[in-house]
Amino acid sequence: MSMYFNHRPVTMALASIGILFFGSVTGPVTKSEAKSSQKVSASPEAIKAEDEAAIRAQAKQYVIDYGKGDAKALASQWSVDGSLTEASGKKLHGREQIEKSFADLFKAHKPQPIAIDVESVKFPANNIAIEVGTTKLPSGNSRYTAIHSKESGHWQMISVFEHDMPSNAAEVPISELAWMVGSWGAKSNSDLRVQCEYTANKKFLLVNFYSSKADGNTPTETEIIGWNPVLNSICSWHYNSDGGLGMGRWKKDADNWLVNARGSDHDGTLASAQYVLHKVDDNNYTWKSTKRFSQGKSLPDTQEILVMRRDPK
Numbered sequence: 001m002s003m004y005f006n007h008r009p010v011t012m013a014l015a016s017i018g019i020l021f022f023g024s025v026t027g028p029v030t031k032s033e034a035k036s037s038q039k040v041s042a043s044p045e046a047i048k049a050e051d052e053a054a055i056r057a058q059a060k061q062y063v064i065d066y067g068k069g070d071a072k073a074l075a076s077q078w079s080v081d082g083s084l085t086e087a088s089g090k091k092l093h094g095r096e097q098i099e100k101s102f103a104d105l106f107k108a109h110k111p112q113p114i115a116i117d118v119e120s121v122k123f124p125a126n127n128i129a130i131e132v133g134t135t136k137l138p139s140g141n142s143r144y145t146a147i148h149s150k151e152s153g154h155w156q157m158i159s160v161f162e163h164d165m166p167s168n169a170a171e172v173p174i175s176e177l178a179w180m181v182g183s184w185g186a187k188s189n190s191d192l193r194v195q196c197e198y199t200a201n202k203k204f205l206l207v208n209f210y211s212s213k214a215d216g217n218t219p220t221e222t223e224i225i226g227w228n229p230v231l232n233s234i235c236s237w238h239y240n241s242d243g244g245l246g247m248g249r250w251k252k253d254a255d256n257w258l259v260n261a262r263g264s265d266h267d268g269t270l271a272s273a274q275y276v277l278h279k280v281d282d283n284n285y286t287w288k289s290t291k292r293f294s295q296g297k298s299l300p301d302t303q304e305i306l307v308m309r310r311d312p313k
Contacts, residue, residue, distance in 0.1 A: 052121045055129055055148060055155055059116045069111035075099035079149060079156040087142070087163045112137050129155065140164075173227045173234050176252070177205060179279060183310040194307070203227070214241075225250075242266045248275070255279065269295055283309040 042050075058077055065073040075098045078084070084092040084101075092098050115136040122130045127150040135142045146160045184194040191212045199206040204226035208219035220241045228235040234250035236259065246263020259275040274291040285307050292299035 047126075048123055051123065051129065051150070051155065055121050055131055056118050058155065059118050059131075059133070063114055063116055066114045067111055069106035071099050071102035071106060074102050077157055078160075079151075079158045082156065082158045083160070085159075085161045127151075174203065174205065174225070177225065177234070177257075179282060180205060180207075184307050185310050187306040187308055189305075193310070199224075200226075236261075238263060240266070246271075271295075280306075283312045 062074065062077060075095050078095045078098055080095050081093070082095060082098070084098050086092070092101055116133060117136070118131060118133040120132050124130065129148040129150070131144075131146045131148060133144060135144060142162060142164060144160060144162050146157045148155045149158045180196045181198065182196060184196070186192045186194075193210040193212075194207065195210065196205055196207045198204070204224055207223040207225065209221040209223075210217070211220050214220050218241075221238065223236050223238045225234065225236040227233075228249075231249060236248040236250065238246040238248065238261070243266030244263060246261055248259040248261035251258045251260070255278060257277040257279075259277070260272075261275060262270070262272045264270050271292070271294040273289045273293070276286075276288045276290060278286045280286060286304050287307055288304040289302040292301065
């Protein structure tokens with residue numbers, strides 16, 4: 001079960017446990033009481049199977065209500081004093097506050113189709129269930145854990161925790177840079193040629209830099225761009241023909257890509273900078289180096305360079 005706050009996919013989990021006490025009465029047994037007795041006397045496995053089916057049915061109903069943008073129906077799956085902890089750490093207390101969050105979400109963004117994969121449902125006690133699963137939205141995937149409590153024969157979520165999960169990390173993030181594939185040249189430097197292509201089953205981009213002043217057929221620099229699952233972001237690894245190397249971490253900022261890069265020359269001189277790439281259209285983008293430091297000393301920003309596609313689309 002997921003709420004899509006701030007354009008980001010999110011997931012859910014929980015706390016708090018209560019115990020449901022069953023009582024009995026004596027006296028003549030009616031037909032309705034006999035049926036009830038038969039239900040209570042069912043095997044523990046049968047009862048758990050029935051309860052799990054009920055929880056999974058609620059997940060299916062959640063999908064329907066989310067697609068409709070029905071904040072009230074979604075919030076009704078929580079207990080009155082239930083809680084939701086978002087991936088950001090923000091905690092919502094009570095069904096009323098949770099409903100308002102859903103309402104605000106659907107007011108700001110059109111409801112999206114959601115898919116829920118319930119991976120497991122465990123029962124640490126007869127009236128407590130722990131559900132773990134993933135949600136899928138067009139914007140990405142999420143994981144959740146939800147604790148349910150059974151009151152008066154009805155299951156409700158008492159606490160839910162959410163956390164982000166990369167959506168198809170090996171493919172989706174790098175596809176955002178698909179526009180870079182092709183042959184490029186800098187308007188202010190006719191000696192420079194940049195060739196970008198997919199490699200390793202399209203999981204990475206291979207970027208080679210050529211200079212007509214050197215051997216025009218041998219790259220003077222090589223860069224590999226791909227998803228780093230450890231840092232949970234797009235990263236690049238840069239190598240110079242003179243032995244220098246570096247690494248950059250990419251971040252989308254509105255219409256720009258910011259690359260925070262660090263590296264060293266062949267002699268061990270340390271340097272850092274932030275590169276700013278701005279896509280103008282399919283055939284042009286600009287590049288600029290800012291926040292430059294070398295050996296701990298600040299350097300001025302470079303001028304913005306217009307890079308043009310040599311094979312226009």
